[in-house]
Amino acid sequence: MIENFSAKLVLFIFLNLILSFACADKKEPIKKSDLEIKMDKIAEEYVKLALNIGKYDKDFIDAYYGPPDWKPADDTIVFNNSVYELLNAKADSLLDEMESLGVYNATESEKLRYRYLYKQLLACKTKIFMLNGVTLSFEEEAEALYDCEVPELNEEFFMNTITELEKLLPGKGNITERLQKFKERFRIPEEKLNAVFEAAINECRERTLRNIQLPPNESFTVEYVKNKPWGAYNWYKGNFYSVIQVNTDLPIYIDRAIDLAAHEGYPGHHVYNSLLEWNLYRKNEWVEFSVYVLFSPQSLIAEGTANYGIDVAFPGNERIKFEKEVLFPLAGLSTREAELYYKVLALLKNLSYAGNEAARNFIDGKWSEQQTVEWLIKYNLRSKESAIKFLDFIKQYRTYVINYNVGQDIIKNYIERNGGTENNPKKRWELFKLLLSTPQTPGGLK
Incomplete structure (x- = not known):
């Protein structure tokens, strides 16, 4: 099923609003080690999600040099509705987990890491939409995949x-x-x-x-x-x-x-x-x-x-x-x-x-x-x-x-x-x- 991308753009804007607050300083500090553990877990799942998306688009993964056993099996499954639902649910789950980290104090380095991982996950979610047949405009695609606006020149x-x-x-x-x-x-x-x-x-x-x-x-x-x-x-x-x-x-x-x-x-x-x-x-x-x-x-x-x-x-x-x-x-x-x-x-x-x-x-x-x-x-x-x-x-x-x-x-x-x-x-x-x-x-x- 092809989802309504206009609704997804609203979600995209909403998620970015959350992003600006997610790693703000809080009054009650929480151990940094807890944040590191959670970020590491999400990061591992992000890598595995990206590698799975790469099975359906040969250009999606430009380089990988992580653990060999994280690579998905090289099978011949075509991208279908079941694959879409599985990948999309995983992307949503990881984004939800990222949002939950807003309760933590974070160093500047951790804030950069958070923002990076969040935007990469949004790009993964966008690619999942596109694989499922969603047609994006040039502007929508540029913003969703590359986090930028492109000036229009005459x-x-x-x-x-x-x-x-x-x-x-x-x-x-x-x-x-x-x-x-x-x-x-x-x-x-x-x-x-x-x-x-x-x-x-x-x-x-x-x-x-x-x-x-x-x-x-x-x-x-x-x-x-x-x-x-x-x-x-x-x-x-x-x-x-x-x-x-x-x-x-x-x-x-x-x-x-x-x-x-x-x-x-x-x-x-x-x-x-x-x-x-x-x-x-x-x-x-x-x-x-x-x-x-x-x-x-x-x-x-x-x-x-x-x-x-x-x-x-x-x-x-x-x-x-x-x-x-x-x-x-x-x-x-x-x-x-x-x-x-x-x-x-x-x-x-x-x-x-x-x-x-x-x-x-x-x-x-x-x-x-x-x-x-x-x-x-x-x-x-x-x-x-x-x-x-x-x-x-x-x-x-x-x-x-x-x-x-x-x-x-x-x-x-x-x-x-x-x-x-x-x-x-x-x-x-x-x-x-x-x-x-x-x-x-x-x-x-x-």
Whole structure:
């Protein structure tokens, strides 16, 4: 049976109101050990619930390195009403247990843990609805899964940036064609891709190690793959080890070397997952951090820090300087038009939200596949091949696309609002490390 999601949104708002009071200080202190025991029990059940949901959506569990016997049996049961009722009842039971913890005193760390676990459970409940056939709007899904609101931008916003690009890249043909032709001058030859990427990784790691202590023996390997809907992916395996896959279906330009090395590796996903495992799962024994639920608020934090981490590692002009002095020569590229290239890239960042609008209208059923591709070509300035690939991503991951830009903006605003500005790199790294090592939710950072 498909439930009325409007009623569930009311429940969602109500539960979030409870959340704001649940860990408030009380007059009569109760032993912290009691709270720890109850939270640990709920956390274990959350992990098992998430793993069970993952049986019915292959993308739901991004990583798991907890007790092997917690994994459910690999049977062939299809998602049906009985499965729905069982999973939904479990989610409700755990949320009820979370609400009952409002009688406890809690430290700041425990409050963060509570909020994190609560929002992750709400995402699990939402996913259960969706598996049962509930159709959510773009806005509903983004809020329920990722704990955030997505600003809606019109064509005028994007046209202002496109007008500036027209001035930088004059010539024949439309701006999308001229941009693609211009970018081809900065394409990394496939035979040089590995050398360029390794140099970028080494630099990103060195800069990260100056500011963050990493777990012993952490490492990752890089694989080059094809026929994927994404550009790159970090598959975290536990024990501080990742496999990073880079998709070579589409051209990879010189700026993507640092983007991918930092985003997927240092100080991005590899560091984030390693620090969570090291600090929260192993040291604190918080078992909820043995699983990474992809469609959850954790992903907005993960993608946001991974994107913002590029600026943290390379403040000001340091990235441009390194790329021109090291990566351009390794790729066999001329630096003659490098300054123009970086000006173009800076403007293109303003168009990232055009991808959100494409997802919004496609998910809400307002645009066909063709209309979505045409929008991406016109306002995201993608090639047709790239636009089709991005649509494939939307089809598979839906509102997940917001985590990259909305997530980055939330992380950026939080860090800079608290003193982590470009002229205070020490504070910026300090706050960045805090976000990588503690339970955080998007709503808690606003």
